[in-house]
Amino acid sequence: MSSIICATRGGEACRRTQEKAVALAKEQGAELTFLYVADSSFVGPVDKSLADAVTDEMARLGRALLRVAQLRARDQGLAAQTVVLQGTVQQSIKDHLRQVEASTLVIGAPRTGTPPQTFTPPEIQRFAQAMRQDLDIEVLVVT
Amino acid sequence: MENLLVNETLLVVLILVATLVSVVARRIRLPYTVALVLVGLVITVWRPLDIELTPELILSLFVPPLIFEAAFHVDLRLLRSTLPSILMLAVPGVLLTTFFVGAIVALGTGLPFATAIVFGALIAATDPVAVVALFRELGVPRRLAVAVEGESLFNDGTAIVIFRIALVTAVSGVFDPVDGLFDFLQVALGGMAVGLALGWVTAQLITRLDDRLISATLTTLLAYGSYLVAEQMHVSGVLAVVVAGLLAGNLGVTSTSPVTKSMIFNLWEYLAFIANSLVFLLIGLDIDLPQLWSNLGSIAVAVVAVLLSRAAVVYGLSWLISLSGSRARVPPSWRHVLFWGGLRGAISLALALSLPANLPHREILQAMSFGVVLFTLLGQGTTIKLLLKRLGLIERPEHVLERERHLGRLLAIQGGLRRLERLHRDGVLIDEIWEGLRDDYAHTRNTLGGEIHRLFAEHAELERELLLQARREALQAEHGALIDALRQGLLSEKIFSELRADIERRLEALALIQASVQSRRQPPAGG
Numbered sequence: 001m002s003s004i005i006c007a008t009r010g011g012e013a014c015r016r017t018q019e020k021a022v023a024l025a026k027e028q029g030a031e032l033t034f035l036y037v038a039d040s041s042f043v044g045p046v047d048k049s050l051a052d053a054v055t056d057e058m059a060r061l062g063r064a065l066l067r068v069a070q071l072r073a074r075d076q077g078l079a080a081q082t083v084v085l086q087g088t089v090q091q092s093i094k095d096h097l098r099q100v101e102a103s104t105l106v107i108g109a110p111r112t113g114t115p116p117q118t119f120t121p122p123e124i125q126r127f128a129q130a131m132r133q134d135l136d137i138e139v140l141v142v143t
Numbered sequence: 144m145e146n147l148l149v150n151e152t153l154l155v156v157l158i159l160v161a162t163l164v165s166v167v168a169r170r171i172r173l174p175y176t177v178a179l180v181l182v183g184l185v186i187t188v189w190r191p192l193d194i195e196l197t198p199e200l201i202l203s204l205f206v207p208p209l210i211f212e213a214a215f216h217v218d219l220r221l222l223r224s225t226l227p228s229i230l231m232l233a234v235p236g237v238l239l240t241t242f243f244v245g246a247i248v249a250l251g252t253g254l255p256f257a258t259a260i261v262f263g264a265l266i267a268a269t270d271p272v273a274v275v276a277l278f279r280e281l282g283v284p285r286r287l288a289v290a291v292e293g294e295s296l297f298n299d300g301t302a303i304v305i306f307r308i309a310l311v312t313a314v315s316g317v318f319d320p321v322d323g324l325f326d327f328l329q330v331a332l333g334g335m336a337v338g339l340a341l342g343w344v345t346a347q348l349i350t351r352l353d354d355r356l357i358s359a360t361l362t363t364l365l366a367y368g369s370y371l372v373a374e375q376m377h378v379s380g381v382l383a384v385v386v387a388g389l390l391a392g393n394l395g396v397t398s399t400s401p402v403t404k405s406m407i408f409n410l411w412e413y414l415a416f417i418a419n420s421l422v423f424l425l426i427g428l429d430i431d432l433p434q435l436w437s438n439l440g441s442i443a444v445a446v447v448a449v450l451l452s453r454a455a456v457v458y459g460l461s462w463l464i465s466l467s468g469s470r471a472r473v474p475p476s477w478r479h480v481l482f483w484g485g486l487r488g489a490i491s492l493a494l495a496l497s498l499p500a501n502l503p504h505r506e507i508l509q510a511m512s513f514g515v516v517l518f519t520l521l522g523q524g525t526t527i528k529l530l531l532k533r534l535g536l537i538e539r540p541e542h543v544l545e546r547e548r549h550l551g552r553l554l555a556i557q558g559g560l561r562r563l564e565r566l567h568r569d570g571v572l573i574d575e576i577w578e579g580l581r582d583d584y585a586h587t588r589n590t591l592g593g594e595i596h597r598l599f600a601e602h603a604e605l606e607r608e609l610l611l612q613a614r615r616e617a618l619q620a621e622h623g624a625l626i627d628a629l630r631q632g633l634l635s636e637k638i639f640s641e642l643r644a645d646i647e648r649r650l651e652a653l654a655l656i657q658a659s660v661q662s663r664r665q666p667p668a669g670g
Binding site: 009010011012013014015016042043049050053054056057058060061064065068 | 600602603604606607610611614645648649651652653655656659660
């Protein structure tokens with residue numbers, strides 16, 4: 001059975017990205033996993049206890065976000081899995097894709113003109129291209 | 144009796160002018176403190192009024208309510224997370240500003256160094272009233288507002304203490320650094336201790352009595368009383384008011400009923416409005432334009448000195464804080480706001496007016512003070528909004544405002560419903576009326592709920608914000624539960640402190656996450 005990973009972080013594009021991933025999994029009869037990476041590197045050099053708290057709270061936020069996505073998938077008749085990882089975002093996604101031998105990665109990109117987003121569409125496209133080349137998988141960028 | 148009537152008439156006219164100015168300022172979107180100074184200036188040119196703005200009038204009548212109100216509204220939790228940077232700017236920052244300004248002014252104007260240092264000290268305190276009012280209106284990040292307000296609260300106290308030491312040195316010609324440091328610590332810590340003691344007692348009384356009129360009166364007594372007691376004890380009245388206000392706002396009022404809370408908040412909003420209006424109008428009325436004109440060269444030097452020193456202190460100390468790895472790092476965009484938002488106001492003028500008549504170059508110092516205050520108010524106060532816009536600190540998309548609006552309505556409805564339920568339970572509302580009102584409220588709530596769902600479907604990122612907000616609320620409730628457990632003797636102080644520290648760290652972590660999702664600093668992570 002093929003495996004689809006939907007990387008999500010609760011941004012502007014998350015709802016349509018998750019819906020696209022659910023539709024794709026149902027269409028292909030694939031296993032769907034929602035993935036969230038708790039990356040606290042943005043806080044910079046702070047003391048360890050605070051950095052740990054940031055990672056922990058991000059993971060908690062991720063679990064809640066993925067649970068919402070999982071419930072919505074269930075409403076559409078799909079039993080999805082959830083995974084929360086800790087580490088740097090791009091490397092963690094890459095490692096996970098490799099580990100589970102995923103066939104497809106679904107990620108979202110903000111629409112032009114939306115408020116400031118975590119990362120820009122060109123950055124996402126570059127990341128998608130790198131995943132296609134390095135892992136030889138299908139990468140779907142939902143805009 | 145006649146004098147009383149004259150003064151009363153003058154007061155009524157001043158308040159009337161201030162009210163009209165604030166109405167017009169709101170329409171033309173000018174900070175109202177700036178508009179008040181301008182109108183004061185126009186009146187002075189047109190028909191000078193015989194009003195003497197004495198330092199006592201500013202310091203003992205206007206400053207206590209202004210500082211108390213500002214401290215009262217500061218969230219201690221947010222203040223704690225920015226405290227290292229606030230204290231760096233408010234203590235070493237004020238000392239460095241005093242020295243830099245003094246040195247540049249001495250070099251640029253030829254004033255004796257000791258005299259120039261007096262000017263450096265009196266102009267070191269920032270007064271961001273105009274800026275903070277704008278912050279509240281525009282909705283800049285709360286932590287930034289707290290940083291600006293917090294710095295101003297504490298640097299008022301330190302600047303006054305340093306000013307007094309510098310003045311004694313300038314008059315006597317003798318400066319003993321050890322004595323100076325000892326005096327500084329004694330006056331500053333003494334003031335804080337007075338504020339701590341009176342603030343704590345008042346907070347306890349407010350919590351226990353929970354009577355709106357008595358509580359409001361107690362806060363008024365605290366604002367003026369802490370200042371007077373501290374000054375009588377020859378310690379810092381301003382720092383006493385700061386600490387008293389922080390305690391009253393964070394320990395006293397938070398646990399009172401909504402009616403008491405609303406009464407106290409409205410009272411202080413009103414008192415601060417009146418005090419602000421009068422003080423800035425009086426500043427405008429008291430400006431001696433010919434004197435400013437004849438000292439234009441010195442004023443230009445003073446303005447340059449103040450701007451250069453502010454830049455050195457803000458950027459330099461922020462850089463040091465970031466090197467130290469402290470959790471209270473000042474983001475680069477905030478540094479620009481702290482620099483350009485460092486307006487000078489009432490405290491500087493009060494100190495300038497309090498200079499002894501026998502101090503050499505007194506008139507030049509006063510002219511420079513008024514000149515700098517005028518420049519910062521008219522130049523910086525009117526352009527800070529542009530800076531905030533340029534830095535993207537006030538970008539609030541319509542859907543975010545809409546969610547906030549819905550949330551506000553929802554909370555208001557819940558509050559109303561709870562009150563009605565209570566009235567019904569107490570037998571005040573008969574069953575039919577209660578049911579009718581309840582159904583109506585429930586209908587409105589459901590409609591609102593539907594609109595919120597629609598908003599979330601269209602703007603998915605709002606869900607993440609709601610999650611963060613809910614988690615913050617939950618942590619605050621956890622904090623409250625710990626306090627209850629401590630009071631009931633279920634927890635020891637040691638365990639309570641441990642658990643509280645963990646919650647505070649988590650709240651800080653949430654604030655950082657919130658700030659990161661609102662900016663572009665978070666790394667790529669998918670939709």
